Amino acid sequence: MKQHIDTAPIWESYRQDCECPLCLLNTKVEASSVDYFLGESVMEPSQRVEVNKKGFCAGHFKMMYDAGNRLGLALMTHTYMKETIETLRENAKRAKDAAAAEAGKPIFKRLGGQKGAGLAEAAGEVRDLETRCLLCERLSQNMERYVYTLLYMYKHEAEFPKLFSESKGMCLKHYAQALEMAPKHLSGDVLKKFVETLTDIEVKNFERLSGELEWFTNKFDYRNQDKPWGTSKDAVKRSVNKLSHQVVVED
Ligand SMILES: [Zn+2]
Numbered sequence: 001m002k003q004h005i006d007t008a009p010i011w012e013s014y015r016q017d018c019e020c021p022l023c024l025l026n027t028k029v030e031a032s033s034v035d036y037f038l039g040e041s042v043m044e045p046s047q048r049v050e051v052n053k054k055g056f057c058a059g060h061f062k063m064m065y066d067a068g069n070r071l072g073l074a075l076m077t078h079t080y081m082k083e084t085i086e087t088l089r090e091n092a093k094r095a096k097d098a099a100a101a102e103a104g105k106p107i108f109k110r111l112g113g114q115k116g117a118g119l120a121e122a123a124g125e126v127r128d129l130e131t132r133c134l135l136c137e138r139l140s141q142n143m144e145r146y147v148y149t150l151l152y153m154y155k156h157e158a159e160f161p162k163l164f165s166e167s168k169g170m171c172l173k174h175y176a177q178a179l180e181m182a183p184k185h186l187s188g189d190v191l192k193k194f195v196e197t198l199t200d201i202e203v204k205n206f207e208r209l210s211g212e213l214e215w216f217t218n219k220f221d222y223r224n225q226d227k228p229w230g231t232s233k234d235a236v237k238r239s240v241n242k243l244s245h246q247v248v249v250e251d
């Protein structure tokens with residue numbers, strides 16, 4: 001069965017003036033995922049099971065807290081915490097056993113890379129608990145789908161290559177993702193043309209942004225005080241986006 005390809009979000013993003021149209025989509029998916037996990041998913045048993053298994057990373061827990069739905073977050077966090085306690089109980093046993101084994105070893109056996117290996121394993125399991133994130137997973141699946149759609153549009157939608165070539169390129173993260181996925185979905189001349197265009201606009205727009213940043217710093221020279229900002233006023237914010245895929249909202 002042919003899967004439905006929703007091209008509208010890509011068209012919409014590429015019609016906006018921004019440093020990375022994929023980052024715009026990423027921000028939207030992230031915001032709707034935060035709402036989803038605080039609302040709808042709390043009522044869905046299968047999603048609760050997933051949340052209990054994986055939890056969320058620091059950044060996404062913070063986003064969910066900042067979203068203000070304390071009851072949604074409390075309900076979800078409570079069951080996740082109960083499951084985490086189970087893991088911690090098992091983990092505590094392993095950590096104690098590892099410490100006892102380590103303590104019983106003669107000094108010469110505790111030298112080198114094996115020192116504390118059992119406890120390092122237990123620590124690794126705890127670290128997994130802290131870093132695994134269901135929202136990150138959902139986001140990356142969605143973004144992969146969007147990059148696929150972009151490549152599909154480049155090949156099949158007559159008007160898209162022009163709009164794409166007039167865009168300002170991408171942030172480094174999405175640029176890498178597009179380069180990596182291109183040969184999986186494009187071939188022959190279309191692949192060549194896509195990579196040529198993408199790499200050209202990427203370098204060109206990094207140069208353009210670097211110039212804008214330079215003028216931003218020059219504006220702090222008193223001799224330039226009265227000269228116009230041009231497009232440089234928000235160059236720092238846009239550079240953060242270009243280099244780190246963080247979309248800074250506040251000015
Ligand atoms: Zn991006």
Ligand SMILES: [Zn+2]
Nearest residue numbers: 057060133136
């Ligand atoms: Zn995350």
